Amino acid sequence: MLPASYTSVLEAKTRDEFRGEVVRFAQNLGFETVTATAVVDQPGTSAEFFSVHNAPSAFIEFTDDREGAKIDPVMQHVKRHSVPIIWDQGTYTSKSLGPMWEQQAQFGYNTGICLALHLPDARHFVIGVDRAEGLPRQPFEVSRMVADLQLFAVYAQDTALRLLIPDVIEAERPRLTPRELETLRWTMEGKTAWEVGAILGISERTAVLHINNAMHKLDATNKHQAVLKALRLGLIR
Incomplete structure (x- = not known):
């Protein structure tokens, strides 16, 4: 070809x-x-x-x-x-x-x-x-x-x-950054913000910031709901 x-x-x-x-x-x-x-x-x-x-x-x-x-x-x-x-x-x-x-x-x-x-x-x-x-x-x-x-x-x-x-x-779909998606993936695995920070090489505070940003973009009231919405949207697997 x-x-x-x-x-x-x-x-x-x-x-x-x-x-x-x-x-x-x-x-x-x-x-x-x-x-x-x-x-x-x-x-x-x-x-x-x-x-x-x-x-x-x-x-x-x-x-x-x-x-x-x-x-x-x-x-x-x-x-x-x-x-x-x-x-x-x-x-x-x-x-x-x-x-x-x-x-x-x-x-x-x-x-x-x-x-x-x-x-x-x-x-x-x-x-x-x-x-x-x-x-x-x-x-x-x-x-x-x-x-x-x-x-x-x-x-x-x-x-x-x-x-x-x-x-x-x-336009209707939320746009999450790669870091926000990574924090959600590790949160899905049951990791705490401190553990997510250690895995990704960032501070716990920064990990919390990424999780909170993801929650806001997904209109979720907590990180667990954010994970479920991201799974349903196919943003994480």
């Missing part, structure tokens, strides 16, 4: 430009269709999905089926793992979901590769490439495809978060 495919996606200025770069990359890789999605976990509600794709128009309604995504083995895999999944008919039949595969296969979704990058601040980037024909028989060829997709995802995720997520959602 030409290095230009990776760098050019970083330079996309609009959603349409980003979509064009994603589609071009997928087709150069040997896949007819592609979906790239920025996901934002929202506290107390369902996650928000913002996608670009070149799915056939007749297939769009099927891809927008949130209920189907809850049982789709590919979606469930990337939700929980960062390791790419190479999927085909067997992926679905092994879960007694053969009819689901048959429905999507009508539109050329017979096999593919999908992966997710799980990022800070409850952000995720998911990209999947699909095609009607089987993957190459040579393992090294498939490994090359996976590696190219993984590298492209690293470049594309920054552009996806920048161009696909509405500004209003960005």
Whole structure:
């Protein structure tokens, strides 16, 4: 894969430009269709999905089926793992979901590769490439495809978060500094402010200041509530 495919996606200025770069990359890789999605976990509600794709128009309604995504083995895999999944008919039949595969296969979704990058601040980037024909028989060829997709995802995720997520959602999320997040992580582990300070090489007073700032940004009444809110928002894991 030409290095230009990776760098050019970083330079996309609009959603349409980003979509064009994603589609071009997928087709150069040997896949007819592609979906790239920025996901934002929202506290107390369902996650928000913002996608670009070149799915056939007749297939769009099927891809927008949130209920189907809850049982789709590919979606469930990337939700929980960062390791790419190479999927085909067997992926679905092994879960007694053969009819689901048959429905999507009508539109050329017979096999593919999908992966997710799980990022800070409850952000995720998911990209999947699909095609009607089987993957190459040579393992090294498939490994090359996976590696190219993984590298492209690293470049594309920054552009996806920048161009696909509405500004209003960005504005609603608290922004904690790395130090504030670190103090919350150690607080979650049951460490006192003195212990957090010793671990991070700062004074107890400074550790308390970081915890208090985090509590204020998260609108929490105590440090334990701050930890719970940060976990729910995906700010810490």
